[in-house]
Every structure is written in C-alpha cells, then in structure tokens.
C-alpha cells in the first residue's frame with residue numbers, strides 16, 4: 001500500500017510498518033493478527049481496535065456532522081479536518097496537513113452492535129483468560145466518545161464486561177468452587193482462609209449485596225454465552241476434576257490516588273486511598289483492595305452496580321465528573337484441584353478517563369490538579385507505549401520505560417512486559433467540534449499499534465501461584481517463584497528507588513536485617529562514587545559554561561562589528577542618495593524653467609515683424625499728426641533732412657528701449673522663479689539636515705547599546721572567573737577531605753560507631769510493629785538483596 005501524499009511522514013511510516021506486521025481479512029470478519037513464535041515465546045503486535053460511535057440527535061441538530069471521519073475499509077480510516085478546527089487552520093498556514101489516514105487492527109463503524117464488538121475483539125483474550133493467562137483491555141478516547149458504553153454498556157445493550165462475566169460463568173458451568181476459603185493474594189498468589197476469615201468474607205459480600213438489593217436489574221446477555229462457549233471450547237476444555245472460583249475487584253484511580261469502589265461509603269468522611277505495593281517479585285498490586293467472590297451473573301451485576309454507585313457518589317461529593325477518573329474492574333479466576341490452586345489468571349478492563357487536554361477543562365484549583373493528573377497518567381501511558389515501541393524497533397536503544405511514573409502504568413506494567421495480552425479499544429465520536437482532540441487520540445493509537453508483545457509460552461503448571469496461609473507464609477511454593485523473569489524489567493536504579501514500596505512482611509526478619517546491612521554498604525559505596533562523580537560533573541559543567549561564554553562573547557563582538565559596519569554603510573548610502581536627489585531636483589528645475597521661457601524662432605520672427613509693422617504705423621501716424629499741426633510751415637530741404645535723421649534715431653532708440661524693457665521684465669521673472677526655487681531647495685535642505693540628525697542620533701544610540709553589551713559581557717566573564725575560583729576552592733576542599741578520609745581509613749578500617757546504632761535502629765524498626773515512616777524507608781530493599 002502506498003501512503004497518501006497528504007499523510008505526514010510519521011503516519012506513512014506507521015502504515016507501512018503496520019502492513020508488515022498485521023494481516024486482517026474481511027469486514028469485521030475473522031481478524032487474524034500475525035503472530036510469531038520465537039524460542040517458546042509468542043510475539044504479536046498489540047491489537048488496537050477503533051470504534052466510531054453514532055451521532056446523537058442533538059449532535060446532528062448542532063451540525064456536528066461535517067464528514068470528518070471516513071471509514072475506508074475494515075482497517076483504514078480517514079480524518080478530514082473541518083473548517084475552523086486548529087488542524088485546518090494550521091494546514092492553511094502551511095503547517096501540517098488537513099487529511100490524515102490511520103489504520104487499525106479492526107474498525108467498527110457506528111452500526112456495530114455490542115455483540116459484534118465482543119465477538120471480534122475480546123474473544124481471543126477471553127479464551128486466554130479461561131486458559132490461565134492474563135488479559136487487559138483498556139478503552140481510550142475523549143469524553144463522550146463511548147468508552148463506558150463499550151466497557152459496561154447499558155442494561156439493554158450490555159458491553160464487554162458483562163459479556164466476559166457471562167462467558168466465564170458459562171465456562172465454569174457446574175465446576176463452581178463453593179468454598180470461599182481460597183482467595184487471591186498479592187498479584188499472582190492465593191491465600192488459604194480459615195473459617196473466621198471465610199465468615200468475614202461472607203459478611204462483607206452480604207453487606208455489598210444488601211445495599212443494592214432493590215435496585216439491581218440482573219445482567220442479560222442473551223444468546224451470547226452459547227456462541228462464546230462454542231468458540232472457547234476450541235481453545236481449552238474444562239477438566240472434570242477442576243473447579244473454579246471467580247473473585248472480582250473494582251477500583252478507580254483519581255488524582256493519582258487509588259480508591260476501592262467495593263468498600264462501603266464512609267458517609268461524610270474522606271475516602272481512604274490505597275497503596276500500590278510490590279509483591280517482591282516485581283509485580284505491583286493494590287494493597288488492601290477488597291476482593292469479592294461471585295458465583296453467578298446476578299452477583300456480578302450487584303457488584304458492578306455497587307461500584308458504579310460508589311463511583312458516582314464520590315464524584316458528586318467531590319464535584320468531579322466520573323469521566324475524570326480511570327476505573328478498573330479486575331477478575332481473578334482460580335483453577336482449583338482438590339485443595340491446590342493450579343493456576344490463577346487475571347482479566348482487567350480499564351475505562352480510562354477522557355483524554356482531552358487542559359485547555360478544554362477548567363484550569364484552576366482542584367480542576368487544574370485533576371486535569372494535570374489525568375493528562376499526566378495518560379501521558380505516561382503514551383510515553384511507556386512509545387518507549388516500548390522504540391526499544392523494539394531499534395534494538396540498539398534500550399531506554400528506560402517509565403512505568404513507575406504513574407499508578408496506572410505501574411499496574412499495567414506486568415501485562416505490557418509479557419505477563420499477558422493487552423489490547424486497546426479506541427473510541428471516537430464523529431463530531432466536528434472535537435476533531436482536534438480526536439486526531440490526538442488517533443495519533444496516540446498509531447504508536448500503540450506498533451508495540452510488539454512478547455508473551456512467554458509457559459505451561460499452566462509453571463505459572464502456578466504461591467499458596468499462603470493465614471499468616472501470609474507460603475504453603476506450597478516460595479514467593480520468589482518466577483523472580484528471574486522479572487529481572488529483565490527492573491534496573492538497579494529501580495531497585496534502589498525510595499518511592500518503591502515492597503511489602504516487608506513477606507520475608508523473615510533475619511533476612512531483612514542482612515539485606516539492610518548489604519544495602520547499607522552498597523549505599524555508602526554509592527554515595528562516595530556520587531560525590532566524586534558530582535565534582536567531576538561540576539568541573540565539566542564549569543568548563544563547558546566558560547567555553548560557551550567565551551564563544552558567545554566572540555560572537556557578540558563579531559555581531560557588533562558587523563552592525564557598526566552596516567550602519568556606517570547605511571549612513572554613507574543615505575548621504576549619497578540625498579546628494580543625488582538634490583542634483584536631480586536642481587537639474588529638473590532648470591529644465592522646467594528653460595521649457596517655460598522657450599519661444600520658437602518662427603514665432604519670434606513673426607512677432608518682430610508685427611512689432612515692426614506697428615512701429616511703422618505709429619510713426620506714420622505721428623508724422624501725419626505733426627504735419628497737420630504745422631501746415632503753414634513748409635519745411636526746408638535741410639530741415640526735412642534733419643527731421644528724417646532724428647526720426648530714424650528716435651525709432652532705433654524706441655526699439656532698443658522696448659527690447660531692453662522686455663528683456664528686463666523676462667530677467668525679473670527668471671529672478672523671481674530662481675528665488676522661489678532657492679527657497680524650496682533651502683527648505684528641502686533643512687528637512688534633509690533634520691533626517692541626518694535623526695540618523696546620527698540613532699547611530700549614537702546603537703553605539704551606546706553596543707557599549708552596554710560590552711560592559712555586560714565583561715561582568716559575565718568576571719562572574720565566571722568567580723565561579724572558577726570557587727570551583728578551584730572546592731577542588732582543594734575535596735583533596736583535603738580525601739586526604740582526611742585516607743588518614744581515617746588508615747587509622748580505623750572498621751566502620752564508625754554511629755553506623756552500628758543505625759543498624760540497631762533498623763533492627764528495632766523491623767522487630768517492632770511496623771510504623772508508616774520506617775517501613776517506607778525500607779521499601780523495595782527486599783528484591784535488591786535477592787538479586
């Protein structure tokens with residue numbers, strides 16, 4: 001299959017990868033996940049199913065149906081970002097794409113019934129469970145996506161959980177173990193109860209049932225049991241001699257606290273939270289969790305109802321929504337032969353809290369803490385899944401998987417590490433308004449789908465649990481069974497983790513004391529090593545910081561030089577530009593003036609001729625006038641000659657005068673124009689002067705900044721030198737301490753006295769009744785000594 005051009009690189013990788021790992025056939029048909037057997041271990045990718053819920057009437061009337069989700073086939077779904085979604089906005093800006101494709105083990109469309117979903121998702125895990133193996137199913141998605149509907153369902157449409165219970169009882173049939181004296185113990189063990197303890201168990205169970213007596217509508221899972229039974233029968237068969245006991249527990253994780261949902265409510269009192277402990281073999285379990293033995297579907301529905309009531313009562317009291325907590329329903333099936341527990345298998349169904357991120361929730365006070373915790377545990381789940389996938393895809397990588405960073409992942413750790421099969425049902429709605437969150441969910445599941453689970457193919461006998469008596473001491477086998485299996489999953493750091501809570505009551509006291517001594521000497525050696533390491537790191541850091549400072553100083557100086565040069569260039573360019581502009585302006589003005597004063601030659605000649613004609617006419621008129629004034633006086637020849645000459649002189653003078661006058665006028669006009677242009681040029685020059693002043697001021701300002709930066713870097717260098725000096729002093733101190741240490745060790749190789757008293761304290765703490773603080777400091781030491 002070729003990846004769509006719209007797909008991101010990550011997704012296309014993921015699709016190609018999936019194509020290699022999975023083969024599925026048919027629409028909702030028999031999905032076969034490719035499995036491989038490697039040296040007695042079964043390997044398979046985690047099954048990740050997608051369920052798309054139908055639109056509600058309100059959603060349709062709110063125009064939520066904008067074709068965001070397109071199911072291409074039983075394994076491929078396309079997500080198209082609606083208008084206004086953050087994804088669409090990003091894609092419009094050229095960041096990311098608006099179409100995403102994802103593939104799943106199987107996709108279940110809106111029309112899928114609860115029975116179909118059960119048939120095609122849980123069947124293989126169901127038969128594993130009946131066959132003595134562990135299973136985990138968790139539903140993941142945003143609030144209101146259908147997670148609870150998928151896990152629990154409704155009385156009319158029961159979900160996976162009631163169907164698993166129904167199928168289990170159908171399988172057990174007449175092989176029910178009636179006594180309640182064999183009960184799950186720690187994570188993988190079983191405990192033998194004496195008659196008093198059995199009585200207590202019965203009364204606790206009766207109290208739970210009594211409180212929901214009138215409200216309980218028995219679960220009905222019509223027709224499914226038989227079909228389940230048919231399919232189960234091909235995997236395993238109930239042995240005639242074997243009997244089965246089913247114990248269930250129901251709890252929730254809210255704000256990183258574990259609460260038992262099968263403990264009766266304490267009225268107005270705050271709920272007690274439970275601790276997660278380590279059973280000494282690396283398995284986390286919820287300490288003091290109530291387990292109830294149920295013998296039919298009716299009892300199962302009462303337990304479920306009681307737990308749900310408790311959950312909603314607690315959420316109302318704390319003004320929280322139930323979808324803000326992770327709820328986990330766990331079943332333990334004990335296979336009993338006579339008085340021997342031959343196997344215990346566990347099936348957990350986890351309804352995770354809504355996966356929406358902080359911005360959609362109320363982000364203050366308790367809500368902020370709540371949102372932070374939900375997001376954190378889902379984030380850690382994501383981190384674990386990513387780390388598992390990375391460690392598997394890149395064999396060179398062996399990064400630590402942060403299971404211990406949240407309660408949820410601590411409890412899931414064993415299953416993820418091969419002690420059972422895990423599968424995930426991703427629930428989404430098709431609403432446009434929650435598109436961005438839905439896309440986030442899909443990206444998470446794309447990673448989850450690549451996780452390969454390696455499940456050791458052990459026989460039921462090798463998995464037999466330890467059986468302990470009333471005092472918790474093993475009846476049949478050692479608690480350390482299978483401990484070697486766990487070593488691969490625990491690092492030395494994890495073993496020394498102070499947060500870890502090992503149950504010390506599981507081991508004899510002398511063993512604990514020797515462990516403590518052992519750990520104490522390890523701790524001392526570790527501390528010494530840490531001091532040396534710390535000094536080395538400090539020195540390295542100091543050197544690195546100095547180097548970094550020097551480099552940044554050099555860079556800053558270079559940048560300043562460049563800045564200075566660029567400003568100078570800019571200034572010179574601006575000068576040149578202004579000069580050019582002034583020249584250009586002056587030239588333009590001159591050309592304009594010339595154009596204005598220019599008169600063509602022909603016109604000028606014609607005008608001259610006109611003037612000449614007019615002048616002639618004028619003189620004729622003058623002549624006529626003077627003739628008429630002195631008609632009697634007839635001029636003599638001389639007189640007429642003289643008159644003629646003076647007339648000519650007069651005419652020439654006139655013409656010259658007029659020409660000069662005209663020239664004078666033209667010159668005056670030119671002068672005026674020049675004066676005006678001088679004014680405008682002066683004005684322009686003033687403006688340029690102001691701009692220049694401004695540029696100069698800017699330059700001075702920048703120079704001052706440069707100066708300040710120089711000063712700053714000098715100060716930093718000085719403080720660095722101080723640090724180095726201090727480092728040198730520390731070095732000297734270490735040297736003197738080391739010398740003292742050598743002296744002391746030469747004087748007395750035996751450990752000093754206070755250590756003895758510490759040991760005595762620890763002994764005392766162990767032998768006296770356990771107190772919270774002491775036991776906490778000793779936590780997790782158990783395993784370390786065993787290793």
Ligand SMILES: Nc1ncnc2c1ncn2[C@@H]1O[C@H](COP(=O)(O)OP(=O)(O)OP(=O)(O)O)[C@@H](O)[C@H]1O
Pocket residue numbers: 052053054110141142143144145146147148149150322323353354427
């Ligand atoms: N496949 C489905 N068919 C019909 N109705 C469904 C389906 N899935 C969910 N619904 C309905 O949608 C609503 C929301 O479902 P549900 O409460 O299971 O969501 P959720 O994801 O568990 O929400 P929250 O995180 O708040 O618990 C319910 O009314 C439920 O009945």
